[in-house]
Amino acid sequence: MAQAIPFRQASPLKASCHQCSLSNLCLPLAIEENDLDRLEDIVQQGRIFNRGEHIFDQSTPYRSCFAVKSGSIKTSIITENGEEQVTGFFMPGELVGLDSIGSEHYACTAKALERTSVCEFPMEKLEELTGKLPELQHHMYHLMSQEIQNSHQLAMLLSKNTAEERIAALLLSLSSRFQRRRMSPTNFSLPMARNDIANFLGLAVETVSRVFTRFQNQGIIKARGREVELLDIEALQMVSREFSRQCNN
Amino acid sequence: MAQAIPFRQASPLKASCHQCSLSNLCLPLAIEENDLDRLEDIVQQGRIFNRGEHIFDQSTPYRSCFAVKSGSIKTSIITENGEEQVTGFFMPGELVGLDSIGSEHYACTAKALERTSVCEFPMEKLEELTGKLPELQHHMYHLMSQEIQNSHQLAMLLSKNTAEERIAALLLSLSSRFQRRRMSPTNFSLPMARNDIANFLGLAVETVSRVFTRFQNQGIIKARGREVELLDIEALQMVSREFSRQCNN
DNA sequence: GTACATAGTTGACATGGATCAAATCGGACG
DNA sequence: CGTCCGATTTGATCCATGTCAACTATGTAC
Numbered sequence: 001m002a003q004a005i006p007f008r009q010a011s012p013l014k015a016s017c018h019q020c021s022l023s024n025l026c027l028p029l030a031i032e033e034n035d036l037d038r039l040e041d042i043v044q045q046g047r048i049f050n051r052g053e054h055i056f057d058q059s060t061p062y063r064s065c066f067a068v069k070s071g072s073i074k075t076s077i078i079t080e081n082g083e084e085q086v087t088g089f090f091m092p093g094e095l096v097g098l099d100s101i102g103s104e105h106y107a108c109t110a111k112a113l114e115r116t117s118v119c120e121f122p123m124e125k126l127e128e129l130t131g132k133l134p135e136l137q138h139h140m141y142h143l144m145s146q147e148i149q150n151s152h153q154l155a156m157l158l159s160k161n162t163a164e165e166r167i168a169a170l171l172l173s174l175s176s177r178f179q180r181r182r183m184s185p186t187n188f189s190l191p192m193a194r195n196d197i198a199n200f201l202g203l204a205v206e207t208v209s210r211v212f213t214r215f216q217n218q219g220i221i222k223a224r225g226r227e228v229e230l231l232d233i234e235a236l237q238m239v240s241r242e243f244s245r246q247c248n249n
Numbered sequence: 250m251a252q253a254i255p256f257r258q259a260s261p262l263k264a265s266c267h268q269c270s271l272s273n274l275c276l277p278l279a280i281e282e283n284d285l286d287r288l289e290d291i292v293q294q295g296r297i298f299n300r301g302e303h304i305f306d307q308s309t310p311y312r313s314c315f316a317v318k319s320g321s322i323k324t325s326i327i328t329e330n331g332e333e334q335v336t337g338f339f340m341p342g343e344l345v346g347l348d349s350i351g352s353e354h355y356a357c358t359a360k361a362l363e364r365t366s367v368c369e370f371p372m373e374k375l376e377e378l379t380g381k382l383p384e385l386q387h388h389m390y391h392l393m394s395q396e397i398q399n400s401h402q403l404a405m406l407l408s409k410n411t412a413e414e415r416i417a418a419l420l421l422s423l424s425s426r427f428q429r430r431r432m433s434p435t436n437f438s439l440p441m442a443r444n445d446i447a448n449f450l451g452l453a454v455e456t457v458s459r460v461f462t463r464f465q466n467q468g469i470i471k472a473r474g475r476e477v478e479l480l481d482i483e484a485l486q487m488v489s490r491e492f493s494r495q496c497n498n
Numbered sequence: 499g500t501a502c503a504t505a506g507t508t509g510a511c512a513t514g515g516a517t518c519a520a521a522t523c524g525g526a527c528g
Numbered sequence: 529c530g531t532c533c534g535a536t537t538t539g540a541t542c543c544a545t546g547t548c549a550a551c552t553a554t555g556t557a558c
Contacts, residue, residue: 077401077402077405079405081490083409085401085404085405085408085409087401087404087405098393098394098397099394099397099398099401100394100398101387101390101391101393101394102387102388102390102391102394102395103391103394107394107397107398107401108401127383127386127387127390128383130380130386131379131380131381131383131386132380134376134377134380137376137379137380137386138350138351138376139351140390141350141351141376141389141393142350142351142352144347144350144390144393144394144396144397145347145348145349145350145351145352145356145393146351147393147397148347148348148356148393148396148397148400149348149349149356151397151400151401151403151404152326152334152336152348152356152357152400153326154400154404155334155336155400155403155404155407155451156326156328156334156336158404158407158408158451159334159407159448159450159451160332160334160451162544162545163544163545193504193505193506194505194506194507195505195506199408201408202404202407202408202409203545203546204545204546204547205505205506205507206506206507206508206509206545206546206547207544207545207546208506209506209507209508210507210508210545212506212507213507213508225505225506225553225554241330411514411515412514412515442535442536443535443536443537444535444536452515452516453515453516453517454535454536454537455515455516455517455536455537455538456514456515456516457536458536458537458538459515459537459538461536461537462537462538474523474524474535474536
């Protein structure tokens with residue numbers, strides 16, 4: 001079917017980092033203009049995933065990491081007994097799959113939260129390239145470091161903070177990440193379901209729901225379904241106690 | 250003072266990876282015999298830290314990562330308001346400081362749990378070297394990936410598991426890590442205080458203590474102070490529900 | 499439009515583990 | 529070898545959040 005429309009078939013797999021609007025967030029940010037071609041050579045324009053589709057799961061042999069181009073992704077670990085732990089949400093410009101390098105299979109499952117397109121970086125080639133471009137290598141180390149930090153922050157949130165603090169922290173994290181992508185930091189729509197939020201933050205869905213309405217009653221946020229408006233960011237920071245960027249940001 | 254004993258002053262800072270008994274666990278494992286010299290060139294034999302001393306803290310400018318040579322280390326994040334979150338325990342052959350690459354300062358505080366010696370790898374030089382040795386680079390990526398995975402497992406433990414499950418998982422993790430170092434997997438002494446265990450696992454000290462005695466009453470373990478004997482590993486695996494390696498291992 | 503499924507909200511109640519308090523242990527040091 | 533201080537254990541009580549249940553809203557297929 002798709003091949004009935006061989007539109008631009010000539011270069012179907014090559015992505016253009018040069019023109020990508022995310023080049024200041026994604027891997028290109030660590031590369032000089034003139035070396036960008038070398039990244040483009042290895043990047044594969046991935047296909048587009050519909051909401052709910054898996055980019056990979058824990059049974060997929062490890063091959064690549066993926067940059068979110070548009071849409072969003074959630075990663076989670078599924079245990080033998082079927083329990084799920086959401087380990088992260090990824091927005092455009094962010095890299096998924098850094099937790100699996102050197103493993104046989106992916107260490108987590110990545111699922112599109114909405115219609116999502118990705119760029120694929122075959123790790124073997126990327127490693128080869130980072131061996132040649134010190135800046136890029138450094139950037140990879142840095143990204144992975146941050147991933148570790150993020151996860152530590154999450155652990156912290158999970159072990160020390162109340163339901164309200166966790167949710168406030170998540171909202172703030174999302175806010176700043178939307179902002180960096182030049183979207184409103186106060187008005188956005190959550191890409192994930194309440195269920196995912198609950199799972200990610202180690203709470204019951206009911207608790208998430210209750211906290212949302214509590215925040216709403218206090219005039220801190222306005223929420224209808226997935227549409228959220230942050231009315232009082234300072235109050236949120238107050239609640240999150242940390243006065244800072246918890247989890248990802 | 251120290252220089253009153255200029256014993257072997259000639260090469261005081263150079264470590265010998267060639268002769269190190271940990272070379273099958275540490276960075277050397279990724280390096281061919283003939284390239285090992287290049288690692289030795291950049292490694293600095295770090296000094297020895299007494300129990301409680303900081304290897305670095307969050308105000309230390311980032312410079313190096315450290316391999317534990319003997320003893321053990323705990324890392325933790327200290328928040329502005331003074332709360333501590335223990336993020337990991339590190340045993341001989343393991344690398345500390347991978348969460349801070351590319352940051353101005355260390356992202357956590359590392360403290361010796363006992364008399365501990367470390368090898369220091371200045372990151373700038375290490376990056377240079379990994380640029381030349383693809384195997385080593387790959388190994389670094391792999392280590393960092395595992396660090397992310399570990400942290401995700403911890404998050405999972407914190408958000409989904411009961412006190413008993415968490416403690417069983419920790420004991421099993423320690424057990425397998427002792428084993429890999431050719432020490433008894435069933436008889437060992439905990440390098441960390443109950444307090445650290447509690448903090449790491451997101452529990453109150455009292456809870457940790459109670460679970461230990463409960464396990465003891467059930468004949469699963471024998472514990473007096475920090476001395477622990479695992480009497481029934483299968484039972485522990487049963488309890489930890491995951492039937493597998495949670496957190497680090 | 500109706501119906502069914504899925505997601506979200508709200509209420510009532512139960513509970514694991516936190517907290518507070520106190521006793522005991524253990525080890526460092528004079 | 530006794531003292532002191534921190535670490536650990538044990539007991540009693542409380543509460544934030546999980547669980548169960550019911551209801552509502554939203555979306556989707558026919």
